[in-house]
Amino acid sequence: MNNAQSSRPATPGLRLNNIALAVENLDAMIDWYRTVLDLNVAERGRFDAVGADYAMLDGAGFRLELVSRTGTVKRSADRTVPPGHLDLLGWKALVLESDDLAATTAELIEHRAEIVWADVQLSPSLRSTMIRDPEGNLINIVGQTASA
16 A cells, blocks of 8 residues: 555554663662653653653653653663764653753752753754753753843
8 A cells, every 4th residue: 555645644642651671770860850851740650561760850841751660780871972873873862841941950950960962053043952860861952042
């Protein structure tokens, strides 16, 4: 069947539920995401089918799932320095948007977040501050460039 002829979506009714992040230390990561990114714990529990504890954290318009299996060998997040991280295939970063990137960047510095870059011009209309969480995962916070 030629998909160009079909007006029906291939997977009707799909929508984003959450973004899942495997972590080593669930309690420490919950604390960091609450303190640094102001996310709220909406739910905690256990996924018995995969032997993992989890926490659902709510942000402004998104939900982040932190999930951790204890007693297993972990592989650390890739720490290739951007922009080289784009040469590795796969998900790159949690990308958030700020109405005031300068103020957000100042708060991140105050919270001693690991800064990859601070308030960098990415395109004519977009600026970015990129950080890492304590386990090395990239978080890119973007904001619009102020109009002249």
